[in-house]
């Protein structure tokens with residue numbers, strides 16, 4: 001078959017099983033990117049296959065219409081390609097009932113969330129999509145999009161604005177309860193989302209605020225959840241792979257690693273799909289799983305990404321295959337992140353660590369250092385401050401957490417005269433302009449670190465007070481600039497090995 005004659009993916013593609021009856025939509029999902037389509041959608045597909053239920057998903061993309069357009073052209077279908085060095089597995093979830101773009105049709109988002117048939121509003125909008133101030137964790141009232149949403153009830157642009165306007169619509173029309181489910185890498189993501197929703201609601205005119213807050217407090221639940229699956233960006237390679245192996249053209253296949261995990265707090269005020277059918281675990285220990293994941297996986301991932309980008313590594317497997325980077329990653333994970341984690345009962349940390357390294361070594365996946373490095377100004381706030389403050393409180397310097405911070409700044413805010421290289425240039429960040437401006441007026445690493453961490457509270461208010469951490473970060477910035485990232489890494493590891501061993505008071509929950 002020539003490439004031109006390969007048919008597009010559709011409901012008529014051989015091998016696509018039709019359901020006896022299409023489910024009605026019970027879920028509105030904000031954030032139609034690759035992660036949602038390889039994670040929650042897959043679990044929901046398994047739940048509907050096993051137990052039925054009206055749990056179809058209306059997918060809402062934030063700004064671009066590329067995914068909704070492709071989904072409509074493909075009968076709401078797309079392929080999940082599980083990639084490992086051993087080979088590829090293909091599956092086609094059949095759960096989306098509709099897809100559209102919020103920016104093009106803001107009224108439709110409010111109506112979809114407000115619809116009585118909607119029982120869950122879920123989100124994968126990334127850490128950056130919650131419009132909060134990393135320093136304080138509160139809603140960012142300086143953000144023009146939040147100001148717009150407070151002033152224009154009919155056309156919200158932000159997920160928090162869309163949710164509050166949708167909840168107001170519910171409260172005024174039918175008062176049916178609903179669950180708001182965050183699936184982003186934020187500590188206590190349910191509490192965090194509820195807090196931002198309440199903050200937004202409380203800024204409405206008084207009568208409206210009272211009504212909205214009453215609805216939030218009594219008829220809306222906000223479970224926390226820990227989500228985990230490495231999902232790189234789609235490239236032409238995956239489109240070609242699907243065409244050659246499956247015999248159809250898919251414009252939007254999603255590559256993903258075979259590993260997947262979802263731990264959810266069972267707090268769904270209006271019911272939920274039996275996601276257990278896809279392997280989800282309902283647990284009262286979500287907080288411990290979130291800490292484990294956000295610090296050991298995501299935190300260590302940041303170190304691998306920034307040091308890798310500075311050494312020119314294009315992908316995470318390339319970076320972690322460098323022996324010095326692997327040693328640093330093991331050291332930050334075990335000695336600096338782990339002591340701050342309440343390890344959930346039954347989790348074997350040694351096995352978890354080995355599994356992480358084998359996932360990061362998945363060369364077939366091609367997960368880019370610049371992708372993991374993106375949005376550090378919001379991601380690092382979730383990953384670094386608590387473990388760093390705990391160590392500092394014990395009188396120990398978190399050398400590798402300071403190095404992670406320094407490597408991040410060297411990538412996106414290099415001092416004048418330093419070129420961090422193409423992988424660092426490819427890192428996107430909402431604070432890039434601000435931080436680059438601070439760097440251009442800085443004379444040294446210490447100067448830059450003190451402006452970014454001290455004056456601008458990039459890692460929160462408490463760390464802004466820790467001159468010792470700021471100074472150490474500044475020293476690492478200087479070493480990276482003068483002698484390169486591997487010298488900074490060697491210095492951090494030597495200093496870490498001279499620091500007294502962690503007291504290893506890892507809090508373990510009782511079984």
Ligand code: CS2
Pocket residue numbers: 185227228229230231297298301302371372373379
């Ligand atoms: C990564 C995550 O981009 C990042 O910061 O650490 O996207 C990571 O791949 C996922 O959270 C894995 O579940």
